[in-house]
Amino acid sequence: MVKSLKLNKKGESGFEPAKKSIFWIFAGILITLLILAFVMVVVSYTNDLTSVPPKLKAELISLRFTNSPECFAYQDKETGRVYPGVIDLDKFSSDQLDQVCYSPDKKTGHYTYNFAFELENQPGKIIKTNNYFYHDEFTLSREVLVKDKSLFTKDVLKIYVQIKVP
Amino acid sequence: MNKKAASLIMILFEILVVILVTFGTMNVAYGYAKSDSILKVNVAEDLRMWVDTLSALPGDSVVEYPKNLSAYILSLDNKKVMVMRKDDPELKKAERQFILPVMFTAEGITEDAARVCLEKTKNRLFLRECRNEESNI
Numbered sequence: 380m381v382k383s384l385k386l387n388k389k390g391e392s393g394f395e396p397a398k399k400s401i402f403w404i405f406a407g408i409l410i411t412l413l414i415l416a417f418v419m420v421v422v423s424y425t426n427d428l429t430s431v432p433p434k435l436k437a438e439l440i441s442l443r444f445t446n447s448p449e450c451f452a453y454q455d456k457e458t459g460r461v462y463p464g465v466i467d468l469d470k471f472s473s474d475q476l477d478q479v480c481y482s483p484d485k486k487t488g489h490y491t492y493n494f495a496f497e498l499e500n501q502p503g504k505i506i507k508t509n510n511y512f513y514h515d516e517f518t519l520s521r522e523v524l525v526k527d528k529s530l531f532t533k534d535v536l537k538i539y540v541q542i543k544v545p
Numbered sequence: 546m547n548k549k550a551a552s553l554i555m556i557l558f559e560i561l562v563v564i565l566v567t568f569g570t571m572n573v574a575y576g577y578a579k580s581d582s583i584l585k586v587n588v589a590e591d592l593r594m595w596v597d598t599l600s601a602l603p604g605d606s607v608v609e610y611p612k613n614l615s616a617y618i619l620s621l622d623n624k625k626v627m628v629m630r631k632d633d634p635e636l637k638k639a640e641r642q643f644i645l646p647v648m649f650t651a652e653g654i655t656e657d658a659a660r661v662c663l664e665k666t667k668n669r670l671f672l673r674e675c676r677n678e679e680s681n682i
Binding site: 399406410413414417418421425428429431435436439440442443446447448449450452461463478479480481482483491 | 555562566569570573574577582583586587590594597598600601602603642644646647648649
């Protein structure tokens, strides 16, 4: 037979404040967590309002690789005319990327976009930016013409995009 | 103190806590709704994308931002673009970084400019107030 424990009046009056204290400890923790959760919801909402799709950012940054003579675009030496969408094979190198075209900071560059490039008709020849670590998020493709000496051939430029490596 | 008085004080204390928590969360929500931090971030992102696009294209161009930015100070240099109000603390400034090709330079600062233009001339990007003749660009 189980005997139920009953507190006498003195015991009960001593238990009341303790009960309240324990309640308010848990309530305090819960209220703090609720406020933190509320702030996180608001911050997350503002981040959603200001976010830009990574593919769009990558597309805009990668425009320079096929359109700018500082990167791979062919530029006629006599007339100075730039041919967007035409890749000069002489410029298609990691040195051109590092020295002129796109060079993230060597120490912190892994926090930003990095790229690797491959021409479909020249598999195996991959050139990459200085903080590219084969941690691709997605791949962009561009139809290009490739100028090799005086020969122009149709090709596809694959751009492997690495957004961030923590 | 008798039991009734103690429980009355506890009830008042609990009501006070509820009022304080409600006031606090309403304050946070109102602060976010009132602030223009989202607008500043969007302008900074737009300008960053403009810099990336213009530095990629051959030739010269001028583009105008399609919004009145007279309330803000915009600053552009070789590494970043910043959008802020005059008295903004560091935390409230919106800043976006970019990487320019090596031979490019970017500069410019606008204040109280209703119409802001980004101009590309050869390898130079310049943020300035739009001229009167540059309408409907």
